[in-house]
Amino acid sequence: MINIVLFGKPGAGKGTQAEFLKEKYNLTHLSTGDIFRYNIKNETQLGMLAKTYMDKGDLVPDEVTIQMLQSEVDKNPHSAGFLFDGFPRTLAQAAALDKFLESKNQKITATVALEADDEILVKRLLERGKTSGRPDDQDEGKIRNRYQEYNEKTAPLMDYYKAQQKFHAVDGIGEIQEVTERLSNVIDNL
Ligand code: AMP
DSSP, X not given: OOOEEEEEOTTSSHHHHHHHHHHXXXXXXXXXXXXXXXXXXXXXXXXXXXHHHHTTTOOOOXXXXXXXXXXXXXXXXXXXXXXXXXXXXXXHHHHHHHHHHHTTTOOOOEEEEEEXXXXXXXXXXXXXXXXXXXXXXXXXXXXXXXXXXXXXXXXXXXXXXXXXXXXXXXXXXXXXXXXXXXXXXXXXXX
């Protein structure tokens, strides 16, 4: 069983790459952003709450996010492994994930980061916002706030996973297929 955390700034291509990796390695893809957006669309209580944070580009509080993620994992008891996309995003989430997996005799196998320059990513997100309909992709101020959240709260996770010798990084810029190959090289050598 392999459990991979796909790591990277907003717009780095995590969702796009996850679509290929989940097929190739037979993994259950869990994107917390997608799950929140599904809840918003269906106007659930969780969705209403998450929306107030997401629309500003702020992170949704840990308790809510952790609980949601755990229940999604529990919905897939026969999974051959998980591909976590957009989770964990804080140290508290990373610690909760380790503890949760440990209680199931599982662990994170590796974290793979997609690296890219902020300015390229801001342009990419604004472009995506023209068709994605996502309010958080359509306003440069909100996008910059998401990077600030990333730098303050998510970037420290790199050291967390490095300390466990589970951190790997690949260049996220290039053709989609090229980037998939770089990620596959890391995963195949775990
Ligand atoms: P994403 O689709 O991964 O870019 O996530 C979109 C938004 O959903 C983020 O800007 C946050 O508001 C929220 N979100 C997604 N994942 C998390 C998480 N692990 N912790 C807190 N908020 C999250």
